Amino acid sequence: MHTVAYLMKRKPGMTKEEFLNLYEEHRDVMVSNARGLVSYTQHPIRKPEETGDTYTTNEYDEYDALSIYTYESPEDSEFSNHLTAISNDSARFIDFESMISLPLNKIQVK
Template identity: 55%
Template sequence: MHIIAYVMRRKPGLSQEEFFKLYAEHGQVMAMAARGLLRYEQYPLRIAESRGDVYSTGLPEYDALSVYIFETAEDAEYTSRLNEVIVDSERFIDFATMITLPVNKRTVV
């Protein structure tokens, strides 16, 4: 199992609403094109409204977190080079500021 997390910002000039729409649509592209993709979770930013939310009072620095779980590292590498994945991602992600985190899963509770 190969897990990668991405913390991303929207492209300059794109509204958060437009970003969220394109981000949701990206799930369809990944589901159709990715090789060995076992799970893809999207975590778009939400407004902290209730008690218990720990957040900055300033503007958020990032717009979303994505977690991809592939069968193998080779599947992740193959998928990252697919033209349809690249073209779709470039519509909404600011790659210059994106953070890539190769992670391991550890279930605590």
């Protein structure tokens, strides 16, 4: 398995609502086109609450979402990232210059 997370901001000039609509539409593009996609979760970032968000800082306030992708292999991830359908759709709403990519290992605790 190969898992990668992306912390992303919307493109400059785009509203949060526009971003979230395009982000939601991106699900279908990924499911229809990505090779070897085992799981894909979207995590729109919300405002922290006083209870339950103890260690939240404002360091990443400008970010809009975190996506976590798990592929069958690194090759499937690489192949999918270069597909025109996926890259063109992503370019509609993601500010790639500020995106943070995090390669992950998954350790199931419970």
